Amino acid sequence: MDYxxxxxxxxxxxxxxxxxxxxxxxxxxxxxVLNDETSVNKENIEKIEGVKGAFSTAGQxxxxxxxxxxxxxxxxxxxxxxxxxxxxxxxxxxxxxNLNIVQKIARTLSNxxxxxxxxxxxxxxxxxxxxxxxxFNWFDSSSDMFALLDMFSNAAFVFLPVLIAFSAxxxxxxxxYLAAALGGILIHPALQNAWTVGGGITGFFQIGxxxxxxxxxxxxxxxxxxAVWVMSHVEKNIRKIVPNVxxxxxxxFLTILITGFVSLFIIGPAxxxxxxxxxxxxxxxxxxxxxxxxxxxxxxxxxxxxxGVHHSFHxxxxxxxxxxxxxxxxxxxxxxxxxxxxxxxxxxxxxxDKKLKSIALPSGISCFLGITEAAIFGVNLKLIKPFIGAAIxxxxxxxxxxxxxxxxxxxxxxxxxxxAIVSTNSTVNYIVGMAxxxxxxxxxxxxxxxxxxx
Numbered sequence: 001m002d003y004x005x006x007x008x009x010x011x012x013x014x015x016x017x018x019x020x021x022x023x024x025x026x027x028x029x030x031x032x033v034l035n036d037e038t039s040v041n042k043e044n045i046e047k048i049e050g051v052k053g054a055f056s057t058a059g060q061x062x063x064x065x066x067x068x069x070x071x072x073x074x075x076x077x078x079x080x081x082x083x084x085x086x087x088x089x090x091x092x093x094x095x096x097x098n099l100n101i102v103q104k105i106a107r108t109l110s111n112x113x114x115x116x117x118x119x120x121x122x123x124x125x126x127x128x129x130x131x132x133x134x135x136f137n138w139f140d141s142s143s144d145m146f147a148l149l150d151m152f153s154n155a156a157f158v159f160l161p162v163l164i165a166f167s168a169x170x171x172x173x174x175x176x177y178l179a180a181a182l183g184g185i186l187i188h189p190a191l192q193n194a195w196t197v198g199g200g201i202t203g204f205f206q207i208g209x210x211x212x213x214x215x216x217x218x219x220x221x222x223x224x225x226x227a228v229w230v231m232s233h234v235e236k237n238i239r240k241i242v243p244n245v246x247x248x249x250x251x252x253f254l255t256i257l258i259t260g261f262v263s264l265f266i267i268g269p270a271x272x273x274x275x276x277x278x279x280x281x282x283x284x285x286x287x288x289x290x291x292x293x294x295x296x297x298x299x300x301x302x303x304x305x306x307x308g309v310h311h312s313f314h315x316x317x318x319x320x321x322x323x324x325x326x327x328x329x330x331x332x333x334x335x336x337x338x339x340x341x342x343x344x345x346x347x348x349x350x351x352x353d354k355k356l357k358s359i360a361l362p363s364g365i366s367c368f369l370g371i372t373e374a375a376i377f378g379v380n381l382k383l384i385k386p387f388i389g390a391a392i393x394x395x396x397x398x399x400x401x402x403x404x405x406x407x408x409x410x411x412x413x414x415x416x417x418x419x420a421i422v423s424t425n426s427t428v429n430y431i432v433g434m435a436x437x438x439x440x441x442x443x444x445x446x447x448x449x450x451x452x453x454x
Contacts, residue, residue, distance in 0.1 A: 001050060001069070007076035009048045010063060015039030025074045030063040037061060109306070112167045112225070113377030117359060119163060120366075120374045123156035127371065127417075134420070161186050161217055161224040168225055174232035178252055182231055183224050185260050186268065191216035205264070212265050221306065221373075227263040234258050291403040294332050298398020298437070299391045301336035302376060326407030326423060331430060334370070334414035335397025335437040336390070341367025341415075342441035343390035344375040347383065350445075353452055368438075370414040383450040393441025397433045404429035 011017055014034060021033040034040065037056055045054045045063060050073070052064040065073055130153055134141040156163065165183030169176035192202050192215050203214040217223045235255045242250045289296070317327045344364030348357050356379070363374035380386040406429050410421035415434070422430045 003072040004076045006048055006050050007073050013041050013045035025070050028066050028070055032061045034061050109377055111171050115167045116163045117374045117378045119156040123153050127153035158218050165224050165228050168228040172229055172232035174235050178255055179228045182227055182259055186217040194218040223268050226267050231259040291399045294398035294402030295395045297332045298335050299395035301333050302340055328407045330408045331401040331406040332398040334418050335433050336394030337367050337370055337372045337414045338434045339390045339393030339437040339441035340372045340375045342393050342438035343386040343445040344379045346442045346445035347379055347386050368415045370417055385448045385450040386445045389445030389448055390441045392444040393437045396440040397437025400436050401433040406430050
């Protein structure tokens with residue numbers, strides 16, 4: 001096989017050297033960022049010896065060559081220095097320039113959350129199994145072993161801001177250890193646990209004329225994402241003005257000091273205010289719109305999960321239980337969660353990409369146990385159309401459970417484990433709703449299809 005000839009023919013097929021902005025490769029594919037993809041002659045490229053396929057995705061033109069071959073062809077293409085060689089991460093960032101704003105946001109979130117998926121899936125699956133075990137008396141929920149495993153299961157969610165902060169720092173080009181420290185500030189033990197806010201805020205910081213609640217952000221997403229993004233700009237600007245000899249001392253000190261204050265006094269409260277506004281709006285719409293509200297809420301819930309403000313719903317749900325004897329919102333959220341699983345399963349069965357399959361199956365299963373982050377950020381949102389398919393399934397299931405007056409007697413548990421807190425008369429309709437949500441999201445995703453972003 002003449003690798004030099006293959007390289008030359010590929011360069012001609014993609015419109016010449018001047019059309020290549022940068023080049024990188026993975027284990028099997030060339031990843032080219034092109035200035036003008038309309039100049040590509042796909043038919044001719046696929047006729048080149050050794051080329052097994054070519055496609056455009058996420059701002060990159062990818063040519064499949066296979067293991068071993070891709071390295072040698074890449075070396076021929078970049079060896080003369082006429083084509084800019086770059087790492088895979090650099091090529092990904094270069095490709096981002098060719099995406100629209102929605103695609104950029106989706107890709108950024110995906111890049112941040114995919115590395116965190118193993119921790120989320122492991123904790124989510126264990127949490128779901130413990131919930132079901134306690135409901136069906138498979139083991140003693142008052143035992144020390146159960147308490148130990150429960151600690152294992154919720155650790156990733158309690159410390160989720162730290163995990164996300166570390167990953168986000170890499171995406172936003174700032175110090176990941178400073179970001180992790182910032183995440184630690186937002187969930188510090190000195191702050192009230194975010195999941196207890198339904199009982200009221202217990203303390204405040206009063207500094208000068210400023211007052212902020214001593215409230216943590218355990219399990220949240222949006223506050224730490226924004227905080228790390230802000231931190232990245234703070235760190236870079238401080239480094240510009242701090243003398244090199246003092247950089248290692250002053251830059252981290254000032255970065256944490258400034259960003260910590262901004263996060264606790266501005267970003268956090270703003271996110272909490274947004275959550276309160278959403279909760280009040282939900283209650284008003286639910287009381288007047290009935291099944292239509294279930295359709296809307298079920299379809300939009302996963303989008304709200306992306307912001308991380310869904311934790312603020314717990315307070316409103318607790319008020320519903322106290323005032324009207326049941327939680328009518330949580331069954332809707334459960335349908336949306338199950339729908340994300342249905343969409344992820346559709347991706348698993350439809351895709352031929354082994355890596356995507358390895359993520360889609362476990363993340364889809366975790367949705368049925370009430371944990372959706374892995375499926376949302378690792379699969380469905382990344383591919384966009386499966387996320388739309390999940391919204392359709394959530395809307396169908398949400399409308400059904402509202403129409404059937406399904407309600408729960410507690411908060412926080414969804415999916416299959418949610419049967420433990422569904423009212424006795426609602427159990428059958430709850431299960432039917434899950435089946436509808438799963439089926440509708442699976443079919444919608446399958447019919448719409450998706451472009452695989454590898």
